[in-house]
Amino acid sequence: MSSFINSEIFNSWLSTFLSIIVESLPFILIGSIISAIIQLFLKEETIKKFLPKNKIISIILASLMGLFLPLCECAIVPIGRSLIKKGVSVGTATTFMLAVPIINPIVLLSTYYAFSNNLSIVFLRAFGGLFISILIGLILEILTKKTQVIKNDTDYLSSCDCGCENLYMKSNFFTNLKNLIDHTSKEFLDISRYFILGAFLAGIVSVAMGSLNIDFKNIMPSMGIIVMMLLTFFLSLCSEADAFVAKGFLSSFGNSGVIAFLILGPMLDLKNVILLLGAFKKKYVFSLMFLTCSILALFSYLVLFFGL
Known part of the structure; x- marks a missing residue:
């Protein structure tokens, strides 16, 4: 009887684990390819030129840029x-970093498909991603100055190992193709692990929740929100598949609880905090x-x- 129960629990876990992997990998791959293309073609100067001088309008536009720039999460912080170094306001850059991993077509499509x-x-x-990123951007725009934000270049060490800072397009087609494949593969493997x-x-x-029959939704919904926020922070999942x-x-x-999980993870997780503290x-x-x-x-x- 015990071996049957253990086998049943293991099979339930294996089924959940494999279904998550199989359903999500296509979105991770597509996201990695598009992100690599954007990294190769697009420079920060182009983004800066697109943003208006009015800070409030700039913050609002920055929150929507994820619709057109589905960048890899490791590239958001650099x-x-x-x-900010090129003159974009703190609030605009902050909103950009928070919103882009959520407000892009791949993330929204994967969410639609998953649910x-x-x-x-x-x-x-x-809506939550837009509202929260804009509000935080406005608050930090008021409270923070550029000189209080970024570290000196000598103190800065990017934790992103995909090489995205150095992969802007060259003139040689085969070099571009090699860089594209290299960036895509490194990002895909980094996200996948x-x-x-x-x-x-x-x-x-x-499986544990099913076995213990803990129903946060009906018994402790408020506590469930905190639990899901902690869980998404430490799991550090890719927003394209979370x-x-x-x-x-x-x-x-x-x-x-699910919304707390889906919004906090792309904005702030253990991996991104390490990147933020380095930058x-x-x-x-x-x-x-x-x-x-x-x-x-x-x-x-x-x-x-x-x-x-």
């Missing part, structure tokens, strides 16, 4: 730092962390309160 055409989850993720670990742990958590992990928690945590001063990073977590928690509680 690009955000470069934008079986559930438009409410897609809408809440997109985090995601496979995340899927492995998510399968364990999903929805496939999150859908396994929907029955236990409800929309509010920006601690005061800015800790302010960003506090604002992101507190505003997202409030937004998630509103989702819970109104039963969205």
Whole structure:
């Protein structure tokens, strides 16, 4: 009997783990290719020219740039730092870093696909990502100056190992193709190792929740939001595929917990915090962390309160 139960639990975990991997890998691959193309063609100067001088309008436009720039998450922090160095305001660059990993077609499409055409989850993720990133950008625009944000070049060490800073297009076609393949493969492998670990742990958590029969959604929905925020922070999943992990928690945590998971992860996880601490001063990073977590928690509680 014991071996049957163990076998049943293992099979349940294996089924969850493999389904997450199989469903998500195409989105990770597509995202890696598009991100590599953008990294090769697009420079920070081009982004700066596109943004208007009016800071409020600039922040709003920065929140929407993910619709056209589905960049890899490891490149967001170095690009955000470069934008500030080139004269883009702190609020605009911050909004850009927070919104781009959420507001892009691949992420929204994968969310739509993962949740079986559930438009409410897609809408809440997109709206929440936009609202929170814009609000944080406006607050930091008021409270923070450029000189208080970025580290000196001598202190800066990017943790991104994909080489995206040095892959702008050359004149030689074969060199460009080699760089494209190199960037895509490195990013795909980097994202995949985090995601496979995340899927492995998510399968364990999903099976454990089913076995223990802990229903945060009906018993402790407020606590469920905090649990999901902690989980997404430490899993450090790619935003192009995290929805496939999150859908396994929907029955236990409800929309509010899942939304907290889907919004916080792309904005702020363990991997990105390490990158942020390498590129920006601690005061800015800790302010960003506090604002992101507190505003997202409030937004998630509103989702819970109104039963969205």
